[in-house]
Amino acid sequence: MGGREREASVIVEAGLRWYTIQAKPKHEAQVGKRLRDLNLEVFLPWIRVRRRVGTRFNWVLEPLFPSYLFCRLDVVLSGKAARYCPGVKDFVRFGSRIPEVGDNVVDGLMERCPDGVARTGLPAFQKG
Numbered sequence: 001m002g003g004r005e006r007e008a009s010v011i012v013e014a015g016l017r018w019y020t021i022q023a024k025p026k027h028e029a030q031v032g033k034r035l036r037d038l039n040l041e042v043f044l045p046w047i048r049v050r051r052r053v054g055t056r057f058n059w060v061l062e063p064l065f066p067s068y069l070f071c072r073l074d075v076v077l078s079g080k081a082a083r084y085c086p087g088v089k090d091f092v093r094f095g096s097r098i099p100e101v102g103d104n105v106v107d108g109l110m111e112r113c114p115d116g117v118a119r120t121g122l123p124a125f126q127k128g
Helices: 028-037 075-083 103-112
Strands: 016-023 041-043 046-053 056-063 068-074 088-091
Touching (some): 016 028, 016 075, 016 103, 028 068, 068 075, 068 103
Antiparallel strands (some): 041 068, 046 056
């Protein structure tokens, strides 16, 4: 009435697209499982790293992008369910826009991460 009310609107487009979701730290796997339980396609790439545990070094899996995962969904239909899923902070946003991730980007990551684990290693050398 006397004050100005400002409505925060988010710009989204309808259709099945890949989006980046920010999860709470160390909750990426749980968020991925809960999103899959909602019948959404999720891609959470992992990387194998050596970590010191006590006096030993062990190989462990960690998210390739800590606190982030990719989810393919229609934001208009499933956006609210994904956003309020336990462990989710929010969609990655630029201002009021939720940008989509191109299919070619996710497909490229999937190629480099067979079985969801990133391949890191030196290329095989040939005698020369």
